[in-house]
Amino acid sequence: MRSFLVLAAGGALLASTASAQLVITEIMQNPSMVSDTYGEYFEVLNTSASDIDMDGYIISDNDSDSFSVVGPLVVSAGGRVVFGKNADPLLNGGVTVDYEFGSEMALANGADELVIMAADSTEIDRVEWDGGTLFPDPNGASMSLTNPAADNNDGANWFEASIQTYGDGDFGTPGAQNEDVIFVTISGAPDTVAVGTTANFDVTLENPTARALTYDAWIQATGDVIDQTVLARPNLTLPPTYSVTQPISLPVPGTVPTGDYTVSVNVGDQGPNTVYWSDSFMATVIP
Ligand SMILES: [Ca+2]
Ligand SMILES: [Ca+2]
Ligand SMILES: [Ca+2]
Ligand SMILES: [Ca+2]
Structure with missing residues (x-):
């Protein structure tokens, strides 16, 4: 999504x-x-x-x-x-x-x-x-x-401005946020993950604009008893009109409680935990 x-x-x-x-x-x-x-x-x-x-x-x-x-x-x-x-x-x-x-x-x-x-x-x-x-x-x-x-x-x-968001063909974003935008897409996410294995999925980050964009990227895992950053990439720079797909392998050690988790891939300003763009999936950790 x-x-x-x-x-x-x-x-x-x-x-x-x-x-x-x-x-x-x-x-x-x-x-x-x-x-x-x-x-x-x-x-x-x-x-x-x-x-x-x-x-x-x-x-x-x-x-x-x-x-x-x-x-x-x-x-x-x-x-x-x-x-x-x-x-x-x-x-x-x-x-x-x-x-x-x-x-x-x-x-x-x-x-x-x-x-x-x-x-x-x-x-x-x-x-x-x-x-x-x-x-x-x-x-x-x-x-x-x-x-x-x-x-x-x-x-x-x-x-x-280098993206077209209105009307007849001129470039601009009247009435909308200026064009910093990064599309975050998770694919291949698992429904269930057994403890002692890894959760494998792909993350695609796309910069559709005509200039380089630099933001923090991080992955957050949230469950009943856990809410933590599991991977962080501060100050990630995406070149103009650029898309990258990165395979992710998150270890799920035996110490992780079983149950449902939401895994979010966030892009924004990690300091104040301000998320500008994100995608997420839910997975169940099983014994
Ligand atoms: Ca003119
Ligand atoms: Ca004029
Ligand atoms: Ca605008
Ligand atoms: Ca004037």
């Missing part, structure tokens, strides 16, 4: 970005399937633990583009909203837009800025991209922030 959990904005990140609250995480300044006057969008993530109503917030650039959000526009805790030039998915390349800004803002393909201010003009977030010097300079793909906790006004923390 292929499965992944979209949890990248989970507890660990929330804790480290308590003051950031709203973060610009994706900018489509240069769509190619439709004209820029229809297809531009940007995405805002709420990294706080509370819902935020952006009613009255001001979005601007450094010169003449500016609009005030006419709400309510509630960004749920850990959730995202998409601001788009045009809200009609039949015209904008298939983007689901939460808020249409229309002619009040344009996202230049070269250097331009996005600034979010609260209704009292307190600056909340700012991205100043540069048309390719430090930032990506895509055409038909969004600029995507690597990690909501990273400084999003540093071009090194942005990459060009």
